[in-house]
Amino acid sequence: xxxxxxxxxxxxxxxxxxxxxxxxxxxxxxxxxxxxxxxxxxxxxxxxxxxxxxxxxxxxxxxxxxxxxxxxxxxxxxxxxxxxxxxxxxxxxxxxxxxxxxxxxxxxxxxxxxxxxxxxxxxxxxxxxxxxxxxxxxxxxxxxxxxxxxxxxxxxxxxxxxxxxxxxxxxxxxxxxxxxxxxxxxxxxxxxxxxxxxxxxxxxxxxxxxxxxxxxxxxxxxxxxxxxxxxxxxxxxxxxxxxxxxxxxxxxxxxxxxxxxxxxxxxxxxxxxxxxxxxxxxxxxxxxxxxxxxxxxxxxxxxxxxxxxxxxxxxxxxxxxxxxxxxxxxxxxxxxxxxxxxxxxxxxxxxxxxxxxxxx
Amino acid sequence: xxxxxxxxxxxxxxxxxxxxxxxxxxxxxxxxxxxxxxxxxxxxxxxxxxxxxxxxxxxxxxxxxxxxxxxxxxxxxxxxxxxxxxxxxxxxxxxxxxxxxx
Numbered sequence: 290x291x292x293x294x295x296x297x298x299x300x301x302x303x304x305x306x307x308x309x310x311x312x313x314x315x316x317x318x319x320x321x322x323x324x325x326x327x328x329x330x331x332x333x334x335x336x337x338x339x340x341x342x343x344x345x346x347x348x349x350x351x352x353x354x355x356x357x358x359x360x361x362x363x364x365x366x367x368x369x370x371x372x373x374x375x376x377x378x379x380x381x382x383x384x385x386x387x388x389x390x391x392x393x394x395x396x397x398x399x400x401x402x403x404x405x406x407x408x409x410x411x412x413x414x415x416x417x418x419x420x421x422x423x424x425x426x427x428x429x430x431x432x433x434x435x436x437x438x439x440x441x442x443x444x445x446x447x448x449x450x451x452x453x454x455x456x457x458x459x460x461x462x463x464x465x466x467x468x469x470x471x472x473x474x475x476x477x478x479x480x481x482x483x484x485x486x487x488x489x490x491x492x493x494x495x496x497x498x499x500x501x502x503x504x505x506x507x508x509x510x511x512x513x514x515x516x517x518x519x520x521x522x523x524x525x526x527x528x529x530x531x532x533x534x535x536x537x538x539x540x541x542x543x544x545x546x547x548x549x550x551x552x553x554x555x556x557x558x559x560x561x562x563x564x565x566x567x568x569x570x571x572x573x574x575x576x577x578x579x580x581x582x583x584x585x586x587x588x589x590x591x592x593x594x595x596x597x598x599x600x601x602x603x604x605x606x607x608x609x610x611x612x613x614x615x616x617x618x619x620x621x622x623x624x625x626x627x628x629x630x631x632x633x634x635x636x637x638x639x640x641x642x643x644x645x646x647x648x649x
Numbered sequence: 650x651x652x653x654x655x656x657x658x659x660x661x662x663x664x665x666x667x668x669x670x671x672x673x674x675x676x677x678x679x680x681x682x683x684x685x686x687x688x689x690x691x692x693x694x695x696x697x698x699x700x701x702x703x704x705x706x707x708x709x710x711x712x713x714x715x716x717x718x719x720x721x722x723x724x725x726x727x728x729x730x731x732x733x734x735x736x737x738x739x740x741x742x743x744x745x746x747x748x749x750x751x
Contacts, residue, residue, distance in 0.1 A: 292712050295725050303703060379684055379693075386749070387655045393745040394655070506704050507657050507738060509697070574700040646705030648732055 301639040307575025308635055310568040311584030317565035319591020323599045324557035325363075331554055333545040334359050340538045349418075349479050354532065356413035356486075358539055360406065361525030366559030367566070368522040371515040374563065384512045397504035398513055402520030404497035411489025419483030420607075423470060425589050427487025429462040432582040434495025439578035443502050445645045447579045450637050455583040458630035462589040465623025468616035469607050494582075501570060502578040510570040517570075518563070577645045584634055590627045593620060651742065652681060653749030657697050661706070661731065661739045668710055668730035671695060672720035691720075698729055706735040 290298075328334050337358050341351040375381055388395060408431070415424035436455055439445045447455075497517075504513055532539045545551045565588075572581035596605035603609075608616040651662040659678060663669065675691040675698075684690060701707045710728035715721055731739065 292714060292725065295714065296709075296712060299725065303699065379689065382683065383655060386653065389747055389749070390654060390658075390745075392747065393658070393742055506701075506706060507661075507742070508655055509657070510700075512655075574703055643703070644705045645703055646734060648705050648708055 297639070300643040303575055304637075304639040304642045307572045307581065307642070308584060310572035310575065311581050312587065312631075314565050314568040314572065314581075314585040315587035315591045317561050317568065318585070318588035319593075319595045321558060321561035321565060322592040323595050324554045324561065326596065326600065328359065328551075328554045328558060331545065331551045332548070333362070333542050333551045333555075336542045336545075337539065340541050344537055349482060352417050353414065353482065354537065354539060356410055356417055357525070357528065357532070360410040360413060361522075361529050362555060363409065363558055363562055364406065364518055364521040364525050366555050367563040368515070368518040370556075370559045370563050371511075371518055371567075374567070375511055375515055378511055380509060380511055383509055384515055387508050387512050388516060394504045394508050394513075395516060397500050398516040399520045401497045401501040401504070401513075401517045402524060404493045404500060405517060406493075406521045406524050408490045408493025408497060411486040411493055414486025415483050415490060416486075417483070418479050418486060420469060423466070423483065423487060424490065425592065426463050426466045426470070428490040428494065429459060429586050429589055430491040431494035431498070432459060432579065432586050434492060435498040435582040436579040438495065438499040439502060442499055443578060444647075445502075445577045445579065446641075446647060447577070448637065448641050450633060450641075451577075451580055451583075454630050454633035454637070455579060456630075457633060458583045458586050458627060461623050461626030461628075461630050462586055463623075464626055465589050465593060465620055467623075468612070468619030471619075472608070472612035472615055498573070498578045498582050502573050505570065505573050510574065511567060514563075514566050514570040518566070574645075576642055580634055580642070584631065587627055587631060590624050593624075650748060651746060654746055656682065656694060657701060658742055658746060660694070660697060660701060661735055661742065664707060664729060664731045664735070665739060668728045670728050671698065671726045672715075674698060674729065675720065695721075698727075701735070702727075702729065705732055706738055708732045708735075 334355060338351045338355045341354045342348060345351065372381075375384055408428075412424045412428050415427050432455055436447060436452070440447055501513065501517065529539055546555065569581065569585050572584070575581075576584075593605060602617070606616050606620055651658045656678065659681070660674060663674060663677065675694045678694050679685040679687075679691045682690070685694065698707065702709050707729045708731075710730055712725045712727045715724050715726050720726060
C-alpha cells in the first residue's frame with residue numbers, strides 16, 4: 290500500500306470512529322430512559338412531589354421542583370462517576386490543567402453546563418406536563434439549532450448529503466412519536482410549562498453542542514465533558530440549596546440514596562448518561578457538530594426500543610386497542626426513516642469529513 | 650510559555666516555529682507531561698493531533714510510512730503545520746492562557 294492509500298484508510302477510520310461514537314451516544318441515551326423512567330417511581334424522586342405539594346399547595350411547582358431535583362441528582366451522579374472514568378484513562382492531571390484555564394476554555398464548559406442543565410430539566414418538564422412523546426420530539430429539534438450554529442459560528446463544513454441526512458433523521462424521529470401526539474396522549478394540567486420545557490430542551494442542547502464544539506477545538510473530549518458535568522452539578526446544588534433555604538423540603542428524601550435499589554438506579558442513570566455524553570462529545574471533533582448531533586438523535590429510536598424491551602410495548606409506546614395501529618405504525622415508519630438517514634450519513638465520502646473546516 | 654497547560658495548547662505552540670512530524674511532536678511532548686512517556690501517552694498525543702487536524706486547526710502535509718518502526722510500524726508519520734485557524738487560536742491562547750509552574 291502506498292502513502293495515499295493509507296491516508297485514505299486513516300480518514301475512513303476517523304469517520305467510522307465518529308459515527309460509531311454517535312451511535313453509541315444514541316444507544317446509551319436510549320438505555321438511560323429505562324432507569325430514568327424507573328427512578329420516577331422510587332421514593333427518592335416520587336416523594337419529592339408530595340413533600341413540595343404539602344409545603345406549597347401548588348401542584349405545578351411541585352412538578353417543576355421534582356424535575357429540578359432529578360436533574361440535579363443526575364448531574365452530580367455523572368460528575369462523580371466521570372472521576373473514575375478519567376482516572377482510568379490517565380487524564381486526571383489533564384482535567385486539572387484544563388480546569389485552571391478559565392479565560393481560555395473553561396468558561397465555555399461553564400456555559401455548556403448551564404445550556405445542558407436547561408435542556409435536561411426542560412425535557413423532564415415537557416415529559417411531565419405534556420407527554421414523553423412530545424418531550425422526545427421537542428428534544429429532537431436540537432440538531433437544527435446545532436447545525437445552523439456550527440456552520441455560522443464554528444464555520445464547520447456541512448455537505449449537501451449531510452444536510453439531507455440531518456433532515457431525514459429529524460423527520461424519522463418526529464414520525465416515531467407523531468402517533469402518540471395524534472392519538473391525543475397529551476392531556477396536561479399546564480401545557481404552557483410543557484411547551485416551555487420542550488423549547489428549553491431544543492435550544493439548550495443545540496447551543497450546548499456549539500459551545501462545547503468551540504472548547505473541544507482546544508481540549509480533550511473526556512476532560513471537557515467532565516468539566517461540563519462538574520459545572521452543571523455545582524449549578525444544581527446551588528439551586529437546590531437556595532430552594533431549601535426558602536423553606537421548601539426538597540432534601541427530605543435524600544436519605545433514600547442509601548437504599549440499595551435506589552442507589553443502583555442512580556448509578557445506572559449516572560453511567561448511562563455520562564457515557565452517552567462522553568461519546569456525544571467524542572463524535573464532535575471527528576465528524577463535526579452537525580453530524581454528531583444528527584446521529585445522536587437516533588436516541589429517540591433507541592429509547593423506544595429499550596423501553597419496549599424492558600417495560601413492554603404497550604407502556605413504552607402508550608397505546609390501547611383503539612390507538613395501537615396508529616402508534617405502532619408511526620413508530621415502525623419512524624424507525625425505517627431513521628435507518629435511511631443513518632445510511633445517508635454513513636455512506637458520505639470520508640474525504641468530505643477529513644477536515645471539518647476549509648483548510649487554509 | 651504553555652508548558653504544563655492542556656496538551657492541545659502545547660501542540661499549537663510547539664508547531665509555531667514550523668512544521669513537525671508525528672514522532673517529533675509525540676516524543677517531545679511525552680517527555681514534558683508526567684505519565685505520558687510511554688506508548689499509551691504518546692498514542693494520546695497522536696490522537697490529539699488527529700483531532701486538531703480533523704478540526705482544521707493544524708494541516709496534514711507530506712507523509713511517509715514508518716517502515717523502520719521509529720514510532721508505530723506500518724503507520725503514517727505525518728508532517729503537521731499550523732493552519733490559518735490554528736494561528737488565530739494560538740494568538741488567542743497567548744492572550745488568555747494562565748502560565749503554569751512546570
